[in-house]
Amino acid sequence: NAGVIQTPRHKVTGKGQEATLWCEPISGHSAVFWYRQTIVQGLEFLTYFRNQAPIDDSGMPKERFSAQMPNQSHSTLKIQSTQPQDSAVYLCASSLEGWGREQYFGPGTRLTVL
Amino acid sequence: GEQVEQRPPHLSVREGDSAVITCTYTDPNSYYFFWYKQEPGASLQLLMKVFSSTEINEGQGFTVLLNKKDKRLSLNLTAAHPGDSAAYFCAVSELNTNTGKLTFGDGTVLTVKP
Numbered sequence: 730n731a732g733v734i735q736t737p738r739h740k741v742t743g744k745g746q747e748a749t750l751w752c753e754p755i756s757g758h759s760a761v762f763w764y765r766q767t768i769v770q771g772l773e774f775l776t777y778f779r780n781q782a783p784i785d786d787s788g789m790p791k792e793r794f795s796a797q798m799p800n801q802s803h804s805t806l807k808i809q810s811t812q813p814q815d816s817a818v819y820l821c822a823s824s825l826e827g828w829g830r831e832q833y834f835g836p837g838t839r840l841t842v843l
Numbered sequence: 844g845e846q847v848e849q850r851p852p853h854l855s856v857r858e859g860d861s862a863v864i865t866c867t868y869t870d871p872n873s874y875y876f877f878w879y880k881q882e883p884g885a886s887l888q889l890l891m892k893v894f895s896s897t898e899i900n901e902g903q904g905f906t907v908l909l910n911k912k913d914k915r916l917s918l919n920l921t922a923a924h925p926g927d928s929a930a931y932f933c934a935v936s937e938l939n940t941n942t943g944k945l946t947f948g949d950g951t952v953l954t955v956k957p
Contacts, residue, residue, distance in 0.1 A: 760943055772932065772947035785942040820886065828943060829875035829894065829936055834887040 731755075733835030735821050741841045742811045750806040750838045754823030761804045762822040762832060763796060772820075778804060779826065811842045845870040847935050849948025857956055862920040864951045866933035869914065875936040876909055876916050877945065882929045890918075890931075923955040 734753040742748050754761050763775040765788075774788040778798040789796065793811075798804040808815055818837040824830040846869045856862045875894045879887040893909045893916070901907075904927070905920045916933055930952050934945040 762944065764945075771949045772934075772945075774944040774946070777942055777944055785944060787942075788944070822887075824943065829892075830943065831877070831889055831892050832943070832945060833889065834879075836886045 733821055733823050733833055735819075735835035735838050737838060738836060739839045739841070741843065743843050744812060745810050748808045748811050748815075748840055748842075750808075750819050750821075750840070752804045752806070752821030752835060753802055754804070754821070755833060756802075757825070758823035758833075759801070759826040760824045760830065760832075761798060762824075763804070763806050764820045764822065764834075766818040766820060766837070767816075775806070775819075808840075811840070813842045816840055816842045845873060845935055845937055845946040847933060847946050847948040849933055849951060851951060852949065853952050853954075855954040855956065856923050858924055859922050862923045862927070862953055862955070864918045864931050864933070864953070866916045866935075866948045867914055868916070868935050868946075870935075870937055871911075871914065873914075873935045873937050877934040877936070878907060878916075878918050879932045879934060880929050881932065881950075887932065920953070923953070925955045925957055928953055928955045 736751045759780045761778045765773045776786040776789050776796045777784050781798045793809045796806045818839050820837045822832040822834045824832045849866045878890040908917045930950045932950045933948040
């Protein structure tokens, strides 16, 4: 079991550029979560998919951020017109279906916006 | 929404000493609780999931106590060793079947000195 895979591990963008982050959940896991980790804000929930359907995006900034899950093997988080405050480690997690299931995290993508 | 307070933010102990990290939460509907360990530069590693009130769960070198009456969760590393040096996070999942999102504490950076 390879665990949750995230690519790229590091990404540097210039202010105003677009960034796309990729996540491959653990095979058989139907729930996918995105979180963001910064020193100032800590770990924040962004969005959640169940069986590829968006269920909860209450943590997503309303502008510039979007997430998709086009198939069961990958999800993407896209940030348009990146800003320095978007610099963070973006973590993807997956779990089996069902409330309260353990979430397993990927290694994260460190996004740096210059 | 749920708020989780984790204390202390930093903890330094000698090898062989115990280390206790405590989280308090606000939402009485919170039902599932998790402890994660994050080593420098690495992702979140699940240590334990608990959900029964006032239950002591024993893992490898640590115990977890959940007191739902006091809305308090604690992690006790019983005989810390340098390999335990890491950041530790508690996380809470609310009683809501529409989302499995986790609300995290701000973390505790544990340093175990030889």
